[in-house]
Amino acid sequence: MSQEGGTGEIEVQTDQDHQELQDIPQENQNGTVGSRAGSAHSREADPKGLITDLTRLKEITQDDPEGNSSYRDMVQEFGEEQLPQTQDSDPMQQVFSEPNDTVFFGEGFEVVKESAEEGEEIEDVLDEDDNEFDLEGSDALFEDNDDENVSSMESDVDLYNASDYDTDLEDAKEPEKILFIDPYQNENTGKSVYLRKCDELGVTPATYFLKHMDDTHLVMKFHGLGPMGMRAMSGQLEINTVTEKIDLEGNFILSEGALYLTKVLRENVYVTELILCDNKIGNAGAKALCELLAENKTIIHLNLAGNDIEDQAASSFYEMLSRNGDIKTLILRHNLFEDGGAYWFSESMNENVTLETLDISFNRFTTKGCTLIASALKENVGLKYMNCSMNGFGVDGAKALGDSLKENKYLLDLNISYCRIPHEGAPFIAEGLQVNDTLHRLQIGSNPIQEDGGFQILEGVDKATQSVLRTLDFGNLMVRKKFQELHFKLHDERGLEVIYGDVLLDVVRTRLHGGFDPYSHFMNDPMTKLKNYVEKAGYRMVDLLKSFDRDQSFTISLDELKTGIRRCNIDLTDPQIVQLMNQLDKDGNGEIDFRYD
Numbered sequence: 001m002s003q004e005g006g007t008g009e010i011e012v013q014t015d016q017d018h019q020e021l022q023d024i025p026q027e028n029q030n031g032t033v034g035s036r037a038g039s040a041h042s043r044e045a046d047p048k049g050l051i052t053d054l055t056r057l058k059e060i061t062q063d064d065p066e067g068n069s070s071y072r073d074m075v076q077e078f079g080e081e082q083l084p085q086t087q088d089s090d091p092m093q094q095v096f097s098e099p100n101d102t103v104f105f106g107e108g109f110e111v112v113k114e115s116a117e118e119g120e121e122i123e124d125v126l127d128e129d130d131n132e133f134d135l136e137g138s139d140a141l142f143e144d145n146d147d148e149n150v151s152s153m154e155s156d157v158d159l160y161n162a163s164d165y166d167t168d169l170e171d172a173k174e175p176e177k178i179l180f181i182d183p184y185q186n187e188n189t190g191k192s193v194y195l196r197k198c199d200e201l202g203v204t205p206a207t208y209f210l211k212h213m214d215d216t217h218l219v220m221k222f223h224g225l226g227p228m229g230m231r232a233m234s235g236q237l238e239i240n241t242v243t244e245k246i247d248l249e250g251n252f253i254l255s256e257g258a259l260y261l262t263k264v265l266r267e268n269v270y271v272t273e274l275i276l277c278d279n280k281i282g283n284a285g286a287k288a289l290c291e292l293l294a295e296n297k298t299i300i301h302l303n304l305a306g307n308d309i310e311d312q313a314a315s316s317f318y319e320m321l322s323r324n325g326d327i328k329t330l331i332l333r334h335n336l337f338e339d340g341g342a343y344w345f346s347e348s349m350n351e352n353v354t355l356e357t358l359d360i361s362f363n364r365f366t367t368k369g370c371t372l373i374a375s376a377l378k379e380n381v382g383l384k385y386m387n388c389s390m391n392g393f394g395v396d397g398a399k400a401l402g403d404s405l406k407e408n409k410y411l412l413d414l415n416i417s418y419c420r421i422p423h424e425g426a427p428f429i430a431e432g433l434q435v436n437d438t439l440h441r442l443q444i445g446s447n448p449i450q451e452d453g454g455f456q457i458l459e460g461v462d463k464a465t466q467s468v469l470r471t472l473d474f475g476n477l478m479v480r481k482k483f484q485e486l487h488f489k490l491h492d493e494r495g496l497e498v499i500y501g502d503v504l505l506d507v508v509r510t511r512l513h514g515g516f517d518p519y520s521h522f523m524n525d526p527m528t529k530l531k532n533y534v535e536k537a538g539y540r541m542v543d544l545l546k547s548f549d550r551d552q553s554f555t556i557s558l559d560e561l562k563t564g565i566r567r568c569n570i571d572l573t574d575p576q577i578v579q580l581m582n583q584l585d586k587d588g589n590g591e592i593d594f595r596y597d
Helices: 015-022 040-045 053-061 069-078 091-095 147-152 159-164 169-179 190-201 207-212 226-239 254-265 282-295 311-323 339-351 367-376 394-407 423-435 450-463 481-494 518-523 526-537 541-548 558-567 574-584
Strands: 217-219 245-247 273-275 301-303 329-331 357-359 385-387 413-415 441-443 471-473 497-499
Touching (some): 190 207, 190 226, 254 282, 311 339, 394 423, 450 471, 450 481, 481 497, 526 541, 541 558
Parallel strands (some): 217 245, 245 273, 273 301, 301 329, 357 385, 413 441, 441 471, 471 497
């Protein structure tokens, strides 16, 4: 018998014990019940090492430890209070109940926890290695762990100082810290409010929003929030006192999401810029936002591009612009406004004097609507930037715009590209530019004004000695050499930048020697005249010739040809008819032969 001090590990081995262990019956109890006390026979009977010191002691004493000499020797050596009591319902609890409990180990034996019910399967709570180890302080180790975690007992790692070791535990816990924090732990934080709302609605929390909800500029483009995602975010935005700009482009929040957002922004006095483009909020969402801005004057920049807003909501924008004297920017491009909406916008331009930027491009305004909007510029004293591109101005719209340019003294930047302004409308624009002395930039590209219309507009700028125009954008307009020369002159004198396409060559038609003009000869050719007539009338050539064949002989004589040409009023003289006959009479028999299929 020997005892090792300092480690709390005691090894007991006697010849009598060894002999009695070999005499234990090899019974199978949900596995092999036996011993691995160093004998080959015992290892075959108990390959998994499930027999504990307690089980071994019970088998030796037949549940009567006092009747066994080995047990009496151990009581005499260590005292009865130091030995585990096998009659208790939970031997494992006795082994680990006190830090100073003494546990006996034989070579190859392991400690397991026995079930309270008879016949329950014995579990191995240690690793399969047969190393001996110290169980001192094991009650603290098992205090908060379940049975599945007991298998880590043989490790020498100090679990309370896990930071001393190179593991990925920190990385593994980081998402849990973000996504699985108790939402009720800090009731006043934005994260707890957001997570609680997500839990109520069954919405997956947006990790990006959790990380950036306190940014000054909250930019969440194309995150697929939808109406419910917007509803979950609204609670945090209501108490947010940091964010000044919210950009939720392309999240498809619909009108429902817009309603949730407007409810919480009524009391928020920190957000100054709201971008909701490409969210399909429709008329209902637009009306709700207009009602919001009629009360909340802190939002001064509003972008609602690409939201399928129609004329039904145009009056709401008029009411909002009439009541809100602080808004600076309103962007409504790529919507569905028509001439009815143009009326309300023209009225708004007369009422509001603080709006500086208005973008109504890519809508459905025709000449009537564009004329109303262009005329409203005449009296407007607030707008500095206006984008009306991709609408239908036409000649009347160009005329109204030219008149407004003569009167307006505040507009700095105007975009009327893709507005179907023909070359007949170019002189009106030129007249307005001759008088205007405030406009800095004009974009008029992709309009059918042709090279002559472009030159007229540039001449108007040249005549305006008081002009402050710095950029004139014609897009890809093809110009003549004289246009380019005038551009160089204005660039040198005023620093004017003119954007245009290539320069066309000036081609002069000349006559050949002897006074022959090939073009005139071609146009006066009788065959050319006959083809032009057929194209304009919408006939086929064979149908026309069949009408000349009065006797249905599939041949046309010279008289029949003359009669038919006179009847159709084709501008051909008799000599030209004879020339035409010669061109069509391929075999020279004096008749035109043809076959009608």
